[in-house]
Amino acid sequence: MIHYFAGNLxxxxxxxxxxxxxxxxxxxxxxxxxxxDQWARFAKGAFYVHAIAIFxxxxxxxxxxxxxxFEYHYVYNYTSKILPVYYQISSFxxxxxxxxxxxxxxxxxxxxxxxxxxxxxxxxxMAVFTFTQVFLVSMIMGVVVFNIKIGSSPFILLRDVINDxxxxxxxxxxxxxxxxxxxxLQNYWMVIHPPTLFLGFAATVIPFAFAIAxxxxxxxxxxxxxxLPWAQFGAAVLGVGILMGAYWAYETLNFGxxxxxxxxxxxxxxxxxxxxxxxxxxxxxxxxxxALKASIIxxxxxxxxxxxxxxxTRSGVLGNxxxxxxxxxxxxxQLLIYLFVFIILxxxxxxxxxxxxxxxxxxxxxYSREFWIFIGATxxxxxxxxxxxxxxxxxxxxxxEAFGGNSNMAPPADQVGFxxxxxxxxxxxxxxxxxxxxxxxxxxxxxxxxxxxxxxPLMISLIISALxxxxxxxxxxxxxxxxxxxxxxxxxxxxxxxxxxKSNIKLSGGAIAHIGVxxxxxxxxxxxxxxxxxxxxNTGLLWSKEFPDExxxxxxxxxxxxxxxxxxxxxxxxxxxxxxNDFGYIDINDIEGVISPIEVTIARNTIxxxxxxxxxGDTVRLINDENSYFEVEYKRQDESSFxxxxxxxxxxxxxxVYSPDINRTLTADLYTHVRTFPDPxxxxxxxxxxxxxxxxxDEFFINDYVARFIxxxxxxxxxxxxxxxxxxxxKAIIEIDGEHKTYTAEPxxxxxxxxxxxxxxxxxxxxxxxxxxxxxxxxxxxxFGLSTTQKDWIIIEAVEKPWIxxxxxxxxxxxxxxxxAISRRYTEFKKMxxxxxx
Amino acid sequence: MKKSHIFGIIxxxxxxxxxxxxxxDASAYVTFxxxxxxxxxGNANKIHVVGKLPKNANGEVVGIEPxxxxxxxxxxxxxxxxxxxTVFHANPMPTDFLRSEQVVVxxxxxxxxxxxxxxxxxxxxxxxxxxxxx
Numbered sequence: 001m002i003h004y005f006a007g008n009l010x011x012x013x014x015x016x017x018x019x020x021x022x023x024x025x026x027x028x029x030x031x032x033x034x035x036x037d038q039w040a041r042f043a044k045g046a047f048y049v050h051a052i053a054i055f056x057x058x059x060x061x062x063x064x065x066x067x068x069x070f071e072y073h074y075v076y077n078y079t080s081k082i083l084p085v086y087y088q089i090s091s092f093x094x095x096x097x098x099x100x101x102x103x104x105x106x107x108x109x110x111x112x113x114x115x116x117x118x119x120x121x122x123x124x125x126m127a128v129f130t131f132t133q134v135f136l137v138s139m140i141m142g143v144v145v146f147n148i149k150i151g152s153s154p155f156i157l158l159r160d161v162i163n164d165x166x167x168x169x170x171x172x173x174x175x176x177x178x179x180x181x182x183x184x185l186q187n188y189w190m191v192i193h194p195p196t197l198f199l200g201f202a203a204t205v206i207p208f209a210f211a212i213a214x215x216x217x218x219x220x221x222x223x224x225x226x227x228l229p230w231a232q233f234g235a236a237v238l239g240v241g242i243l244m245g246a247y248w249a250y251e252t253l254n255f256g257x258x259x260x261x262x263x264x265x266x267x268x269x270x271x272x273x274x275x276x277x278x279x280x281x282x283x284x285x286x287x288x289x290x291a292l293k294a295s296i297i298x299x300x301x302x303x304x305x306x307x308x309x310x311x312x313t314r315s316g317v318l319g320n321x322x323x324x325x326x327x328x329x330x331x332x333x334q335l336l337i338y339l340f341v342f343i344i345l346x347x348x349x350x351x352x353x354x355x356x357x358x359x360x361x362x363x364x365x366x367y368s369r370e371f372w373i374f375i376g377a378t379x380x381x382x383x384x385x386x387x388x389x390x391x392x393x394x395x396x397x398x399x400x401e402a403f404g405g406n407s408n409m410a411p412p413a414d415q416v417g418f419x420x421x422x423x424x425x426x427x428x429x430x431x432x433x434x435x436x437x438x439x440x441x442x443x444x445x446x447x448x449x450x451x452x453x454x455x456x457p458l459m460i461s462l463i464i465s466a467l468x469x470x471x472x473x474x475x476x477x478x479x480x481x482x483x484x485x486x487x488x489x490x491x492x493x494x495x496x497x498x499x500x501x502k503s504n505i506k507l508s509g510g511a512i513a514h515i516g517v518x519x520x521x522x523x524x525x526x527x528x529x530x531x532x533x534x535x536x537x538n539t540g541l542l543w544s545k546e547f548p549d550e551x552x553x554x555x556x557x558x559x560x561x562x563x564x565x566x567x568x569x570x571x572x573x574x575x576x577x578x579x580x581n582d583f584g585y586i587d588i589n590d591i592e593g594v595i596s597p598i599e600v601t602i603a604r605n606t607i608x609x610x611x612x613x614x615x616x617g618d619t620v621r622l623i624n625d626e627n628s629y630f631e632v633e634y635k636r637q638d639e640s641s642f643x644x645x646x647x648x649x650x651x652x653x654x655x656x657v658y659s660p661d662i663n664r665t666l667t668a669d670l671y672t673h674v675r676t677f678p679d680p681x682x683x684x685x686x687x688x689x690x691x692x693x694x695x696x697x698d699e700f701f702i703n704d705y706v707a708r709f710i711x712x713x714x715x716x717x718x719x720x721x722x723x724x725x726x727x728x729x730x731k732a733i734i735e736i737d738g739e740h741k742t743y744t745a746e747p748x749x750x751x752x753x754x755x756x757x758x759x760x761x762x763x764x765x766x767x768x769x770x771x772x773x774x775x776x777x778x779x780x781x782x783x784f785g786l787s788t789t790q791k792d793w794i795i796i797e798a799v800e801k802p803w804i805x806x807x808x809x810x811x812x813x814x815x816x817x818x819x820x821a822i823s824r825r826y827t828e829f830k831k832m833x834x835x836x837x838x
Numbered sequence: 839m840k841k842s843h844i845f846g847i848i849x850x851x852x853x854x855x856x857x858x859x860x861x862x863d864a865s866a867y868v869t870f871x872x873x874x875x876x877x878x879x880g881n882a883n884k885i886h887v888v889g890k891l892p893k894n895a896n897g898e899v900v901g902i903e904p905x906x907x908x909x910x911x912x913x914x915x916x917x918x919x920x921x922x923x924t925v926f927h928a929n930p931m932p933t934d935f936l937r938s939e940q941v942v943v944x945x946x947x948x949x950x951x952x953x954x955x956x957x958x959x960x961x962x963x964x965x966x967x968x969x970x971x972x
Binding site for chain 1 (some may be wrong): 839849853860864910956
């Protein structure tokens with residue numbers, strides 16, 4: 001039966017959210033000039049209704065997902081019955097509608113906090129804030145007005161979206177199960193990365209709302225104070241979100257790293273850079289009014305860029321340019337309107353009062369802190385510019401074509417090679433500035449003092465760099481410069497940290513964050529700049545003369561149980577495994593029956609990877625039936641070893657997805673992923689049958705392995721075959737010595753209704769098949785048929801990433817630094833507010 | 839001249855360098871014919887070619903030849919002008935390759951052969967199913 005009520009309720013909440021957002025916007029803007037309590041109360045009420053409606057949408061959708069209402073398109077398309085609760089939550093961001101919903105959800109929560117924590121700012125700021133919410137809710141409206149579809153609703157019935165014959169015959173048809181969650185999202189990082197990122201998205205609107213509110217109400221300077229902690233919060237959360245995404249990509253995707261300069265990564269990296277620049281000019285503003293205009297521009301640019309990145313990733317304009325693709329829901333028009341409304345709003349509001357904004361008449365001195373912060377902010381903006389320009393190439397193409405031109409520009413063919421050099425040059429400048437700028441921040445500087453202050457850190461960092469240069473053999477001049485600059489930044493900021501922390505630890509946020517950034521730069525420098533493909537094929541064996549010589553082959557072919565040397569390691573592929581809930585990995589060949597997709601029975605006594613002894617007939621639970629793992633053992637020359645389990649997920653609707661496995665040590669990660677393996681859908685081709693005649697006790701060879709014919713035994717129980725009077729079944733018991741263990745094969749020979757039947761047995765690890773061809777009773781011997789196939793194999797790529805842990809450690813420090821700074825700035829704001837100033 | 843002017847000029851100069859490098863390094867969507875011309879003129883830039891894999895009457899993809907060690911392969915591809923070209927790729931065949939609806943190869947002609955550095959696949963039904971499984 002179709003649950004109409006859930007969908008209708010969801011629809012109702014969406015409409016309610018939309019209407020209440022409009023009402024709240026109107027009421028808050030009325031409340032700006034008209035300070036009557038009525039409007040204030042009405043506006044607040046409208047927002048509370050709005051927040052309840054948003055939570056209502058989220059809860060309704062979640063109930064639909066957890067109750068498996070597959071009559072709904074969203075539920076059918078992105079979930080299935082076996083998903084655990086945390087992946088049911090993840091399915092929210094599998095679809096566009098759900099991820100818009102997540103964004104709105106955070107906005108609703110932030111809005112409630114802002115209403116509580118602000119007094120004088122509440123009306124103008126919330127007017128802008130709720131206005132953005134109107135646009136977001138419209139994205140999931142799913143109503144048609146004048147033949148124009150507005151938004152795409154998560155509450156549409158499956159039959160209204162998909163044109164399938166079945167719905168003509170059976171309008172009430174409900175599929176048994178859904179299509180399931182995108183396998184790439186089935187990772188714990190994917191449970192927390194999108195919420196973090198969208199919290200960052202949502203937070204960026206707050207400084208924007210304060211800026212617009214300040215300019216509208218004539219409080220040109222005062223908006224900075226309440227906006228600053230939120231800008232820092234946004235920058236921190238967005239930064240953490242981006243790095244979580246990078247970490248997820250590193251663990252799950254198989255492009256071999258954590259950052260690929262993919263348009264979707266760029267689209268969020270750019271607003272983050274601009275937001276960080278904005279935070280810096282806002283800090284500088286406290287002492288110099290000239291930073292005000294810059295802060296206004298940067299804060300507004302951040303939000304516009306956030307909307308632009310939403311447009312890029314969700315309108316389908318990126319097309320083939322990205323690996324992350326949202327389905328195009330036909331929202332491009334709506335997204336464009338959203339974008340243009342906020343560009344026009346920003347420009348219009350600023351232009352109106354631009355002349356009235358306070359400025360500095362005097363030239364900024366090179367020894368002032370503002371000067372250094374300005375340069376730093378400019379470098380950040382240039383970094384952003386260098387990334388957004390090529391990322392927008394698909395947009396340029398569309399623009400040219402909209403004006404009747406013809407443009408076939410494509411993104412740079414080698415993205416890493418294109419973006420990295422510029423970002424590297426700019427990062428050197430950033431590291432130098434973040435080291436030096438801090439001295440100006442805390443002290444009044446002149447030429448002599450500056451010399452004094454920086455000579456110490458400079459000397460220390462030069463010595464350390466020289467050491468690293470010798471020990472780590474950093475010889476590329478740019479790498480060396482970045483390394484030296486980063487070490488300098490760390491040393492200088494450490495000095496500042498100890499000076500500042502002595503008086504008040506709360507002031508040390510900046511120093512900690514800058515140390516974090518410098519460490520991240522060093523981590524990136526080593527893990528990416530010196531990442532080494534261990535599986536590089538340098539045998540020089542070329543199969544095709546047409547191939548140019550300089551092409552490197554980065555992959556290694558491993559046959560089952562045939563160890564191969566790769567650099568310092570001996571690699572040994574041991575076979576395919578399944579991951580169980582309780583016993584670690586088990587051999588795929590030891591699985592016999594399937595009770596349900598995630599419950600299987602064991603075929604023979606075996607030992608799991610955790611050392612558990614499993615008996616024939618035991619039932620074990622698999623974590624996910626779609627996942628298989630390739631067990632690869634790495635042995636060093638000193639016989640120490642570790643085992644990696646790179647993964648393949650075979651998903652019926654989404655194809656094969658490979659994920660790497662990583663061996664982590666303090667100094668380096670060893671990253672291995674499988675490129676390809678024999679297609680399980682392809683039928684095995686067996687060699688022609690070779691017949692041998694043997695007697696019990698004989699030894700023979702199969703596929704070059706020694707086999708022993710132990711005995712012939714009668715069989716009474718046969719799966720699926722009932723033996724009648726006069727029918728006979730026997731099985732041969734054959735032991736075969738493999739490289740690492742002995743296998744038993746039991747082919748069966750049946751005589752049923754006077755016809756001979758043969759059930760072969762397979763030993764997959766040995767690529768062998770054995771049949772009992774014939775029985776020769778007068779000679780007491782048996783004829784076996786032997787055939788072989790290609791041994792199981794995998795092709796892997798193995799990459800070493802040195803010192804990647806410095807990157808993650810730096811990220812942690814950056815976050816802590818932001819945390820300290822946020823708490824300080826928020827306390828400042830609270831003090832002023834409680835004095836009745838704000 | 840004021841310091842801010844000098845600063846402004848430097849920023850603009852850097853921006854121009856960035857724009858020039860973007861224009862210079864941007865790739866292009868072209869056909870095999872154009873790609874060949876580019877290579878003949880000594881232009882070694884990597885370009886994008888969009889096309890399909892040729893199929894026989896039974897709908898099976900033809901013209902694929904893996905190397906004996908399986909680490910690389912070559913295949914035939916028909917571009918939007920219906921020009922057929924053998925393409926080399928120094929990686930094993932991607933698993934979804936045969937099921938792809940559209941193939942984009944990124945690379946260039948080297949010694950008269952097209953070497954694909956990257957292969958982008960567009961697979962049907964990867965994210966959206968058109969019918970319901972019953």
